[in-house]
Amino acid sequence: MIRVFVVDDSAFVRRAVGRVLSGEPRVRLVGEAASGAEALARIPDAAPDLVTLDLELPDTDGLDLLRALLRRRPTLRVLMLSAHTRDGAEATMEALEAGAVDFIDKSGFSLLDLERLRGELVPRILAQALATRAPRASPAPPATKDQTRPVTAVDLCVIGASTGGPAAVQHILERLPASFPVPVVIVQHMPPGFTRAFADRLNGLCSLAVTEAVEGDRLAPGRVVVAAAGRHLRVTKSLGVVVADEPAAAHMPSVDVAMLSAAAARGGRVLGVLLTGMGDDGAAGMAMIRARGGVTLGENEASCVVYGMPRAAEARGAVTHLLPLPEIAAWLAGLRVA
Incomplete structure (x- = not known):
């Protein structure tokens, strides 16, 4: 109780x-x-x-x-x-x-x-x-040789999160250099009226440029777009952004909608990251990214506020690497695109 x-x-x-x-x-x-x-x-x-x-x-x-x-x-x-x-x-x-x-x-x-x-x-x-409160994430350690690994032909990173996600997303983005080699899409479950403030706050804290997504945005290295609450975000083959009201879903924006569109558009060139949150949104998207040859990172139970979404993805065999939040941040900070 x-x-x-x-x-x-x-x-x-x-x-x-x-x-x-x-x-x-x-x-x-x-x-x-x-x-x-x-x-x-x-x-x-x-x-x-x-x-x-x-x-x-x-x-x-x-x-x-x-x-x-x-x-x-x-x-x-x-x-x-x-x-x-x-x-x-x-x-x-x-x-x-x-x-x-x-x-x-x-x-x-x-x-x-x-x-x-x-x-x-x-x-x-x-x-x-259902969760045991983990200590707040400490600064990520310097990337080890194993963490700093080349990932061939990756040109997009999609990060999904729900409960506990804003702090986890901030922890990661604060540690990414301005030279981070691929654009980043953030899908964070939030009600309408909050995602712009979330993006603005991240923009003031991070080396990368962070904005709320709008129709027609172009994804490029050095940019982070946050999916707008109440609408879905899809990625096109040319790394454009489509903002849509369909399909109806339990979560808008949906991590699955964004990840599935990214996998369909870019195949194995997508890096998927699924962070803390209840439910299973993102599990299907992570599975598709991995099936297409992409790399997927899931936050493990030790650092999750709620180990729900990553657990669902892991149960489907959709997670390439299951890591605590500081190690995910270090892994991404050490990313090199061949």
Whole structure:
């Protein structure tokens, strides 16, 4: 059973979350707080496994409280409740960088709709129950001779991620040099309104140029494009970008849609990377990339926030190398194209 503590200044939100969790036998609500001070005072005794945390509190910034909670207990899992305003999206990206495991865009639906709230909240909580919180990734070590390997004729890298992905993607991109020899496509599961802020934040932190994908973009070395939330990204044979609303899928953007299009367009010239996340999106795409002769890297259980998507790909025999996140970063940083 996973123990949950709710921090929100709205009594209505606290009641709504409590009603949803009361009907879930695998979850126990162990406490609540309406302010940062109450949270800091009550959480130690409540000993939750996971805290839901509103970004806006009356007495403190939600980001400051997040950092304080993780300083006290680095293994605590924190799920942010956010809004997709520009300020809210940027703050959410900071929260994920600081160690939050996931977020819910509470402005995307009515909190009166308890079934929708249950659908957004409970799967995220249960996903954390299946995972052991790994320490935040340390800087990647210098690439060893085995990690710095030539990969013949690779001309595109596609990276997919979900829960825990923003911090993992940032960890990788911060370690790639400006001379990284192939373009990069990022497919990160996020609700509409957040991927542009995600791309903008990465652009300010990385040596490569990072933008949100738009129709007609051209993929080239030195560039990273982030698939826009709510739409799929496909790659053409000429390394162009097509943004599409079809097919309907559980995730938009879909890692599978991007990877399958890349494998169809470029064959064995694709490098696929699948990072932390729940579910199996990306498993079919990784399998196709490997079947076409491409190379695939999967994040292993030791560093995943949720070992779901890479596990599904590994179960299909779709992963060439299963590595912890720092080793994936080092492998990519040492990539040489023959």
